[in-house]
Amino acid sequence: MSNTSLLLLAFRALRRDWRSGELRVLAAALVIAVASVAAVGFFTDRIQVAMExxxxxxxxxxLVIASPEPVQESFLQEARRGDLQAAATLSFRSVVLAGEDSALAEVKAVGPGYPLRGQLQVGDQPFAPAQFTQAIPKPGDVWLDERLLQVLKLAVGGRLELGTGSFVVxxxxxxxPDRGGDLFSIAPRLLMNLADVPATELVQPGSRVEYRLLxxxxxxxxxxxxxxxxxxxxPVERLQGVRDARPELRAALERAQRFLGLAALVSVILAGVGIAIAARRFALRHWDSVAIMRCVGATQATVLRLFLLELLGLALLAGVSGVLLGYGAQEGLTRILADLAPVGELPSPSWRPLAPALLTGFITLLGFGLPPLxxxxxxxxxxxxxxDLGPSEQRAILLYGPAVAAVALLLLWQAGDTRLALYVFGGVVGTLLALGVAALGLVKSLTVLRGRVGVxxxxxxxxxxxxxxxxxVQVVALGLGIMVLLVLTLVRNDLLAGWQATLPANAPNHFLINIQPTEVGGVQQFLHDRGLAETRLFPMVRGRLMAIDGRPVNPENYANSRAQRLVEREFNLSWADDLQEDNRVVAGRWWQPGDHGKALVSVEQGLARELGINLHDTVQFRIAGQLIDAEVASLRTVEWDSFRVNFFVIFPPDVLNSYPATWITSFHLDKARKGLLTELVRSYPSVTVVDVDALMGKVREIMDRVVLAVEYVFxxxxxxxxxxxxxxxxATQDERLFESAILRTLGARKGVILQSLLAEFATLGLLAGLLAALGATVLGYVLAERVFGFHYSPDVLLWLLGGGAxxxxxxxAGLLGARSVLKQPPMQSLREGV
Amino acid sequence: MNATQYLVRAENLGKRVPSPEGELIILDGINFAVAAGESVAIVGASGSGKSTLLGLLAGLDTPSSGRVWLAGTDLNSLDEDGRAQLRAQRVGFVFQSFQLLPGLTALENVMLPLELADHADPEGAARAVLQQIGLGSRLRHYPAQLSGGEQQRVAIARAFASGPELLFADEPTGNLDRRTGQRIIDLLFSLNRQQGATLVLVTHDTELARYCDRSLELDGGRLQAAEPVSAAAPVELGLSVSV
Structure with a gap:
């Protein structure tokens, strides 16, 4: 048979099978698999394109030089000599006051020429159309983003106080363009002129600020x-080029891509199961026609090629539809997530994700659909x-091998990392096996009920x-879908509530930072006078870890990204004579009064483990340009989630006194007494108030959005x-038609048959729901007890909602899908069933 | 004779189906009646319309023309559920391919019509019938675990369990070997006699037809002249059955 006529035959077969409805389920499964991968692909691609x-x-x-200390003067001079454009910025956090309202803002002070690349956009009213501008705020003026205006209840033309200065909006x-801060910026923005900074008196030695030379x-x-x-x-100055612009954004995007991609793969695997079932039925219904083809002389190879071509045609059609659906679906993801990534208006997606999505479709179809064909x-x-003659039984390896290989291949591709892929593969196989065994148990247990119910x-x-x-298979597939949704809604809330319940009711909800040494007495008195007598102030000196036992510390020396981040930034060092009550020494000993003034440190155990610091090692810090060596005298554990002020590294008193320090404290303040903060900031303008409640609210909002996006993918x-x-x-429709005909012949009314269908599907659904609740409970338990470390009490609602859903x-859905068995006269079904 | 005195009566019954070559006439102008307690064989070659006629008589399909009275009720006046109810109360079936439900045990299969007719003790009655036909040790077996003969016996038990007035049998021995077929025939007629039911049997086997009081022959969708009641009634009837 010539290739052309085979192709034509395959095309005709595709058209005929499509019309007869044989291929629709197969196509639907394929469309869903491709769409889920495409949606994630298009979304991450848009952000990536924007970033590029x-x-x-x-x-x-x-090029940018960033530093927590003023950038060396010679750098600017050399840039001028080299005929480069230059501009300076200075960023810090501070509380802004407007009348009775206050808010924590990310302040950026900019010098002439800023920004050197990209343009600022400003408006005259909040939410009015914005215009590009070449200017920066004039001295005495500030520009606020919409969020800050809202919080402060300010309009353009209003006045606000920042430190000791007063400014007009x-x-x-x-x-x-260079919206700084983290990917998920917490505080709103205030832009001011660099020349105004001294007037605010906010930037003091030891303040947490960032200087940038653009x-x-x-x-x-x-x-x-x-x-x-x-x-x-x-050592504290960092160079950033275009290539390493926003590394944290890149990393976050990579993580998002990986995570959402793996989430999409769960759908792909389930769709694969659907494909396997549908392909089996498709093949079964073609046994007769294949026998006739073989009878009139078609070779085995011709038969195989014919069906492969038909399948590939279907994959192409379904793949393209899936990509289109995914393209539409990414719009939803973008609405949920895009403004968390500060890259401005997103460009349209490129067609880069097209090939991976289509390829995913092909691999899934071949892996799951090929064996029966x-x-x-x-x-x-x-x-x-x-x-009665059929093809010989397939060996198990041929039956399941391709599917397992397809899943492994897709996982490896999506995870982009063998170890992660192995973990996920193990997790997927383990979960499916556990769910499968549980589902089989549930199905078998139904036999007990059979004798006790009506016909x-x-x-x-x-x-x-x-x-x-x-x-x-049905119970597991549906159960998995319901379980994911239960985990993302109920279990997540339970975990959050459980964790919050572990916090003491009077856990500190406010931090005061940037308290200057001269203000310590005054602030202490202020708090004492207002009934916050217990509040203790801690000194804080910033220093960079330079060496451990003589070995220089380099981010590249650590494989772990958390360790890398820890050594890249400056530590907050403190001193104290006695141990805080929630700290516990686990190695070495805490200092005695005789040790004061000695170069000793106490290091938090987790940090020590992460960075490879041992008891009695010598650690070297660079503080305000000077190097200081100290011996590790003890290792401590700290209860971080107590929200009290705690430090990774503590010195004995009288060691760090000569270095520039600021002071920090935390305390609990009821909502009703928040007015006290405005009073405090007016008296001590350079003190920064961090409202943990507001911060937690923001974190929670971001979490909600991320969860929504994950739910969307799921x-x-x-x-x-x-x-x-x-x-x-x-797949069971023919059997159902036949059985319903028998029942009706024996005198069953339609109601009885409907009831039996309902009984079957409602029971299947109930089992899936219960399985989902079981899975979600186990997952919630493991997360609570193992990861978050608190006791998890199972939620009854989980079972009610899972079972009910x-x-x-x-x-x-089952009734809707199977109701057609009632339409055919019993005689017809009986004849066909014979 | 009035329609109500017959258990089954067909009047000008016709069935036509559309086909690519135009309308295909399967049955045309069928008129006959079966009295209560009578056994009637409908014989004819393959494609003569026997099974279609049986389907129409039992209300499993609707005629294109004419009407059927079953136990005095015009089937045309009933809807699908009404016809089902009538079957549940008065009619039993035996099919060529047994038509047992594969998911139910022998006992559950026999209980099915009893439950559908709201019988007071479906399980007790089903057990009794199965015991009676010698399948007491096979109650929990599924159809796939039974031989062809055993399956047909379960089907017969299912047909007689509810004590129907009327029994329809469609080639009941068609899928069985001669020896087993003979035993099934014996069982069928023996039970029929015990219960005094009316039997309508469709077959192409004229030997089998001879067991009935009379035969009707279908040819090309039309009923030929009715044969007189056979004089050679089977002698084995009334034997207790052990197959």
Missing amino acids: RKSSELLGAD EKVLAYE LAGDAKRLENYRSWVQSRLN LRLRNVPPLRVLRR AWRFGLANISRRGTGSM LFTLLAGLVVLYAAIQ GLLGVGA
Whole structure:
């Protein structure tokens, strides 16, 4: 047979099978698999494209030198000599006051020329159309973003106080290219002129600030400058080029891509199960036609090629539809998540995710759909005479091997890391096996009930038991979908509530930072006078860890990203004569009064483990340009979630006194007494108040959004679960038609048959729901007891909601899918069943 | 004779189905009646319309023309559920391919019509019938675990369990070997006699038809002249059965 005629034959077969509805479930499963992968792909691609296009803009420059101390003066001079553009910025957090209202703001003070790349956008009113501007705020003026205006209840033209300075709000800041801070910026923005900073008296020695020198210009000159400056950087100065613009954003995007991608794979795997069921039925229904083809001379290879071509045609059609659906679905993800990533307006997605999504579809279809089709090739031609003859049974490796290989391949590809892929693969296989065993147990236990219920229910339950494996697959598929949703809603809330319940009612909810040494007495008195007598102030000196036992400390020396982050930034060092009550020494000993003034330190145990610091090691810190060595005298444990002020590294008194220090404290304040804070900030303008309640609210809001996005992706999982249900219904449709005909012949009314269908599907749904509740409870328990360390009390609602959702949802969906058995006259079904 | 005195009566019964070559006539102008307690065989070659006629008589399908009275009720006046109810109360079936439900045990299969007819003790009655036909040790077996003959005996037990006035049998021995078939025939007629039910049997086997009081022959969808009641009634009837 020529390739062209084979292709034509396959095309005709595809058209015919599509019309007869044989391929619809297969196509639906494929569309869902491709759409879930495509949606995640398109979404992450949009952010990636935005980042690539705007990498200079994201930096506001071509090259940046950042430092917690003023950048060396010679760097600016050299840049001028090299004919580079330069601009300076200074960022810090501070409380802003407007009348009775106050808010914590991310303040950025900018000098002339800022930004060197990209443009600011400002408006005259909140939420009015924004215009590009070349200007920066004039001295005496500030620009606020919409959020800060809202919190402070200010309008353009209003006045606000920042430290000891007073400013006029001149414009609304709509967009700044190099929006700093974390990916999920906590505090709103205030933009001011660099020349105004001294008037605020906010920047004192030891304050937590970031100085940035922005540079831009000709690539060659920039490269020369880069090599000149590299050797002259001090340990706290960091160089950022376009390539490493916003590394935290890149890392977050990578994590999001990986996580959402793996979430999408759960849908792909379930869709694969749907494909396997549908492909089996498809093949079964083609045994006769294959026997006839073989009888009239088609070779095994021709048969195989024909069906492969038909399948590939289907994969192409379903793949394209899936990509289109995914393209539409990513819009939803973008709405939920995009403004958390500060990259401005997102460009349209590129077509890069197209190929991976289509490829995922092909791999899934081949892995799960090929085995039953391979069997077609072995249909004996003699079947035309003896209909009881079928192809020989497949070996298990041929039956399941391709599916397992497909899943492993997709996981490896999506995780991009063998170890992670192995973990997830193990997790997926383990979960599926555990769920499968539990589901089989539930299905078997139905037999006990059979003797005690009426005819319709007995018939429904008998159907579940008889289709044991099929029922198990359905229960697992649907249960997995429901479980994911339960975990993301109820269990998440339970965990959060459980964790909050472990916090003491009077856990500190406010921090005061940046208290100057001269203000310590005054602030203490202020708090004491207002009934906060217990409050203790701690000194804080910033220093960078330089060496451990003579070995220089380098981020590259650590594989762990947490350790890398820890050594990249400056530590908050403190001193104390006695141990805080929630600290416990686990190695070495706490100092005696005689040790005061000695170069000793006490290190938090977790940090010590992370960085490889041992008892009696010598650690070296660089504090305000000077190096200081100290011996590790003790290791401590700390209860971090007490929200009290705690430090990784503590010195004895009289060691750090000569270094610039600020003081910090935390205390609990009821909502009703928040006015006290405004009073405090007015008296001590440079003190920064961090409201943990507001912070937690913001963190929670971000978490909610992320969870919503994950739920959104897992909606595909539920859809895939429904496709499995539908595939299973379709696969048993012929049996159902026949059985319903018998029942009606024996005198059953339609109501009885409907009731038996309902009994079957509602029971299946209930089992899936109970299984989901069981899985969610176990997961919640493990997370609470092992990860978060508090006691988890199982939620009754979980079982009610899981069971109820399964019962109603699957009951209704099943009834809808199978109701056609009532339409055919019994005589017709009986004839076909013979 | 009035329609109500017959248990089954067909009047101008016709069935046509659409086909690519135009309308296909399967049954045309069928008129006959079966009195209570009578046994009637409907014989004919393959494709003569026997099974279609049986389906119409039992209300499993609707005629294109004419009407059927079953126990004095015009089937056309009933809806699907009404016909089902009538079957549940008065009719039993035996099929060529047994038509047992594969998911139910032998006992559950026999209980099914009893439960549908709201019988007071479906399980007790089903057990009794199965015991009577020698399947007391097979109660918990599924159809797939039974031989062809055993399956057909379960089907017969199911047909007689509710004590129907009327029994329809469609080629009841068609899927069985000769020896087993003979035993099934004996069982069928023996039970029928015991219960005094009316039997309508469809078969292409004229030997089997001879067991009935009379035969009707279908040819090309039309009923040929009715044969007189056979004089050669089977002698084995009334034997207790052990198959």
